[in-house]
Amino acid sequence: MARLADPRFAPDCAIVVDGRRVPARSGESVTSALLAAGRPLLSRSAKYHRPRGPFCLSSSCASCLVRADGVPNVKACETACRDGLEIESQNAVGGASRDLLGAIDLFAPAGIDHHHVGTWSQLASRVAVGTSRLLAGLGRLPDRVPEAWPAAAEDRFDAMVIGAGPAGLAAAEALARAGLRVYLADRERAPGGRLRCRLGLAGDPPLAWASEVAEAVRRAGGEVALRAAAIGLWRDGEEPLAAVSERRDRPRMRLLRAPRAVLAGGTWAQPPVFPGNDIPGIHGARGLLVALAEDGVVPGERAAVLGAGPEAEAVAARLAGAGMAVELVEGEVERARGGRRLAALDLADGRRVRCDTLAVATPRMPAAELAREAGAALELDPATGAFRVRPGEAGAVAPGVFAAGELTGPCSAAEAAEAGRRAGEAASSG
Amino acid sequence: MSSKALLCQCEDVTVEDVRRAVELGYRDLESVKRYTGLGTGPCQGKTCLAIATRELLRLGATPGEVAPFTVRPPLHPTPIGALASIDPSGLSIEGGVPPPPPPGTAPRAPGPLPARARVVILGGGIMGLGLAYNLCRRGDTDVVLLERGYLNSGASGRNGGGVRAQWTTPTMIRLARRSLEIGESFAAEMGINVWFRRGGYLFLAPTREQVDRIEQNARLQVENGLKTRVISPAEAAEVVPELDRSRFLAASWNPDDAVVFPWPYVWGYATRAEALGTKVLTFTRVTGFETAGRRIAAVVTDRGRIACDVVVNACGAWSRDVAALAGVKLPNVPVRHEILVTEPLKPWLGPLVSVLGSGLYFSQSLRGEIVGGMGDPDEPEGLDTRSTLRFLARFSRAISDVVPMTAGLRVMRQWAGCYDVTPDNNPILGAAGPDNFLQLSGFVGHGFMMAPAVTELMAGWMAGDPPDEIFERFTLERFARGEVSREDFIIG
Numbered sequence: 001m002a003r004l005a006d007p008r009f010a011p012d013c014a015i016v017v018d019g020r021r022v023p024a025r026s027g028e029s030v031t032s033a034l035l036a037a038g039r040p041l042l043s044r045s046a047k048y049h050r051p052r053g054p055f056c057l058s059s060s061c062a063s064c065l066v067r068a069d070g071v072p073n074v075k076a077c078e079t080a081c082r083d084g085l086e087i088e089s090q091n092a093v094g095g096a097s098r099d100l101l102g103a104i105d106l107f108a109p110a111g112i113d114h115h116h117v118g119t120w121s122q123l124a125s126r127v128a129v130g131t132s133r134l135l136a137g138l139g140r141l142p143d144r145v146p147e148a149w150p151a152a153a154e155d156r157f158d159a160m161v162i163g164a165g166p167a168g169l170a171a172a173e174a175l176a177r178a179g180l181r182v183y184l185a186d187r188e189r190a191p192g193g194r195l196r197c198r199l200g201l202a203g204d205p206p207l208a209w210a211s212e213v214a215e216a217v218r219r220a221g222g223e224v225a226l227r228a229a230a231i232g233l234w235r236d237g238e239e240p241l242a243a244v245s246e247r248r249d250r251p252r253m254r255l256l257r258a259p260r261a262v263l264a265g266g267t268w269a270q271p272p273v274f275p276g277n278d279i280p281g282i283h284g285a286r287g288l289l290v291a292l293a294e295d296g297v298v299p300g301e302r303a304a305v306l307g308a309g310p311e312a313e314a315v316a317a318r319l320a321g322a323g324m325a326v327e328l329v330e331g332e333v334e335r336a337r338g339g340r341r342l343a344a345l346d347l348a349d350g351r352r353v354r355c356d357t358l359a360v361a362t363p364r365m366p367a368a369e370l371a372r373e374a375g376a377a378l379e380l381d382p383a384t385g386a387f388r389v390r391p392g393e394a395g396a397v398a399p400g401v402f403a404a405g406e407l408t409g410p411c412s413a414a415e416a417a418e419a420g421r422r423a424g425e426a427a428s429s430g
Numbered sequence: 431m432s433s434k435a436l437l438c439q440c441e442d443v444t445v446e447d448v449r450r451a452v453e454l455g456y457r458d459l460e461s462v463k464r465y466t467g468l469g470t471g472p473c474q475g476k477t478c479l480a481i482a483t484r485e486l487l488r489l490g491a492t493p494g495e496v497a498p499f500t501v502r503p504p505l506h507p508t509p510i511g512a513l514a515s516i517d518p519s520g521l522s523i524e525g526g527v528p529p530p531p532p533p534g535t536a537p538r539a540p541g542p543l544p545a546r547a548r549v550v551i552l553g554g555g556i557m558g559l560g561l562a563y564n565l566c567r568r569g570d571t572d573v574v575l576l577e578r579g580y581l582n583s584g585a586s587g588r589n590g591g592g593v594r595a596q597w598t599t600p601t602m603i604r605l606a607r608r609s610l611e612i613g614e615s616f617a618a619e620m621g622i623n624v625w626f627r628r629g630g631y632l633f634l635a636p637t638r639e640q641v642d643r644i645e646q647n648a649r650l651q652v653e654n655g656l657k658t659r660v661i662s663p664a665e666a667a668e669v670v671p672e673l674d675r676s677r678f679l680a681a682s683w684n685p686d687d688a689v690v691f692p693w694p695y696v697w698g699y700a701t702r703a704e705a706l707g708t709k710v711l712t713f714t715r716v717t718g719f720e721t722a723g724r725r726i727a728a729v730v731t732d733r734g735r736i737a738c739d740v741v742v743n744a745c746g747a748w749s750r751d752v753a754a755l756a757g758v759k760l761p762n763v764p765v766r767h768e769i770l771v772t773e774p775l776k777p778w779l780g781p782l783v784s785v786l787g788s789g790l791y792f793s794q795s796l797r798g799e800i801v802g803g804m805g806d807p808d809e810p811e812g813l814d815t816r817s818t819l820r821f822l823a824r825f826s827r828a829i830s831d832v833v834p835m836t837a838g839l840r841v842m843r844q845w846a847g848c849y850d851v852t853p854d855n856n857p858i859l860g861a862a863g864p865d866n867f868l869q870l871s872g873f874v875g876h877g878f879m880m881a882p883a884v885t886e887l888m889a890g891w892m893a894g895d896p897p898d899e900i901f902e903r904f905t906l907e908r909f910a911r912g913e914v915s916r917e918d919f920i921i922g
Contacts (some may be wrong), residue, residue: 061473063477110433116622119623128617129796136796138773139775149509229505232503234526234819237525243516271436274435277436385483
């Protein structure tokens with residue numbers, strides 16, 4: 001079973017991956033189609049040609065880069081399936097699964113110190129340069145000159161909200177309620193952020209609330225932009241200026257100016273750290289649950305869930321509900337086993353957990369980047385190594401700029417929504 | 431094999447790589463990032479910043495040492511074609527990000543300061559470190575070098591890595607040729623790869639006047655032993671098939687020019703200079719000088735004072751401010767220069783390509799990325815290293831105009847450094863002000879490529895070798911005497 005048995009999730013087309021047809025649903029991500037097909041291996045890694053598969057499933061990591069319709073280094077998790085879409089693996093000689101250069105990893109178990117290889121003579125260093133140039137780089141030049149993008153549209157709103165998870169939704173709701181025209185952007189295809197995982201934790205707002213807010217924003221004259229990634233937050237005079245890359249029907253850039261901005265970008269998935277931590281089959285738990293809930297993807301037969309606490313437990317319950325054999329791993333993992341696909345985890349206590357899928361539900365890293373561009377102060381959590389945004393009153397981080405939700409540190413969806421509401425109210429009165 | 435624990439999956443950096451870097455003395459996160467390459471791949475650090483920080487803390491780093499590496503737009507890799515769709519004319523040159531970090535957040539350097547040294551070199555860029563190495567090599571090993579940040583924090587770590595001999599005076603051609611020679615043998619001599627690659631330099635001339643200029647330059651360059659040829663657009667397209675031939679009338683082509691990876695040059699000079707006796711002290715800021723008569727008696731820093739016989743100012747864009755601490759007024763001004771890097775691709779671009787007039791230049795790094803920059807005529811002076819949206823738009827328009835295929839490449843990261851600009855675009859060398867206060871500054875964006883040759887000559891000059899003409903021509907007094915001939919070929 002690779003998909004939940006629900007007619008909604010029945011494939012209606014096929015993409016072509018390295019020449020082989022893979023059933024897919026139109027509009028779902030390429031990673032969903034591949035995971036449902038039991039093929040988490042996509043490409044080979046940059047230096048050692050290790051097997052690479054998608055990790056975060058939510059467009060923050062770069063483990064799922066493929067060539068899509070002749071365009072290199074496209075994130076498979078952001079690429080929508082349609083019949084006949086051509087996907088090619090990258091950085092592999094003879095396909096991702098048999099890559100001849102995979103030998104590099106085997107022959108250099110301790111790694112290669114590229115700073116010093118070949119420095120014993122001028123000839124050797126010249127050979128090192130020549131060889132490295134040939135081996136380096138992911139993907140080949142595009143097949144053709146891309147179609148020109150339409151001129152970037154410049155728009156002005158009363159407020160912009162980056163991120164449509166619980167915090168961003170609540171902020172946008174408060175701003176729209178105050179009668180302001182809001183631009184609400186999220187890089188995913190649907191609003192809701194972590195609510196899309198359907199974790200059902202105590203106090204979680206219902207996912208339907210996301211659509212209600214989107215509707216309220218539109219009614220107040222605002223706009224909800226999905227598949228819209230803010231690439232930077234600059235300033236034009238005193239005013240925040242965001243550049244947003246929108247990938248709707250036709251890609252385009254938007255330049256947005258607004259006197260107030262609420263940053264609610266949430267967090268980035270973080271891989272665990274142990275030998276074999278990059279074997280295909282290891283995924284961010286939230287991305288995995290969204291694929292399960294929205295595309296019916298059941299990624300394998302046996303799942304381990306790494307993490308502790310209510311979220312990790314809810315992840316385990318969701319995967320078990322999808323028919324997978326699930327084990328929650330709270331202790332230390334010594335190493336992962338497997339080649340092109342995860343086979344087992346060896347735990348520090350000597351136990352071995354057989355699994356083809358690992359859902360990583362450990363702490364994520366606050367997406368502090370845009371707030372840092374605005375000048376936000378940071379605070380280090382030494383336990384995770386993560387830097388969180390340390391906002392002032394009502395989430396203020398800079399004149400006209402507020403931050404709310406998980407980018408200010410771990411919090412429940414309900415707490416994030418509350419912080420977002422306060423930031424939205426403070427912004428609308430300012 | 432699953433024996434590797436990866437800390438950065440974009441660049442295949444292992445936990446072991448980070449441990450080794452720390453052992454070699456790269457302790458702060460910015461340095462570890464550069465030495466290992468973590469955080470420089472297509473995820474742009476989103477998947478490794480926290481775990482690298484955690485690992486460094488585990489290895490004993492101080493909170494100052496794990497200040498997160500500077501945030502670099504764009505937040506998501508963005509196609510050049512998308513950025514080129516933005517009209518830069520309405521975008522402010524002032525609105526760069528991020529704001530500089532608050533003072534007092536830099537790591538604290540450990541250990542006591544040496545009480546005295548024969549030579550104190552200010553500035554841990556390639557100029558200062560190259561000089562330290564060359565002094566030591568000649569036996570003058572009582573050297574202390576002071577750097578306010580980490581190695582590679584200034585322009586030496588922020589430039590595009592171009593090294594060309596296509597200059598417009600015999601002096602510059604001679605220096606550049608020597609630098610190329612040193613670059614060629616650097617890896618074997620210094621024991622670290624700098625990824626020196628002679629892919630050539632291709633200057634495109636879009637106007638008749640520029641064609642005249644490159645023809646005149648080519649004649650001089652050939653007289654001085656270079657292989658420079660002025661070639662037609664069709665011939666240029668044999669070198670770079672992706673060029674839009676309608677965008678230029680002719681090109682100046684020297685196949686012997688090169689591109690290197692700048693960071694290991696700096697580490698190589700630093701490591702060898704230290705092995706020979708130099709003390710390289712990072713995170714140490716000069717705050718003043720003690721003088722005795724016409725001489726500097728000691729350099730004062732935020733960590734104490736160092737008595738000395740000779741002081742060399744090699745602070746790049748900070749040279750003017752440092753000289754001012756000694757009461758010396760230099761005519762140098764710092765001017766920001768922005769640059770960016772794209773996702774890595776398999777090799778497709780051989781030379782460094784530059785377009786005369788616009789100031790655009792770009793090349794493909796050994797890792798496969800396109801690295802390119804472009805000056806902005808409206809850039810005000812100032813020590814500003816913030817990144818603007820205006821640059822992203824201007825650069826993207828310029829590069830996709832001349833190589834349309836690049837519209838499909840994604841920009842991963844942008845940053846900025848400061849040129850150290852003099853009134854005639856030539857350096858300032860030798861004594862200025864106090865008798866023992868030597869200048870090694872004013873290289874206007876090409877200090878990196880000139881440093882190997884110039885520091886070799888400077889060490890010789892300081893040791894009493896017969897002076898090279900550069901120490902007679904490029905003095906501070908030339909400005910007072912009005913003996914100024916302007917260098918105007920300062921791109922890339």
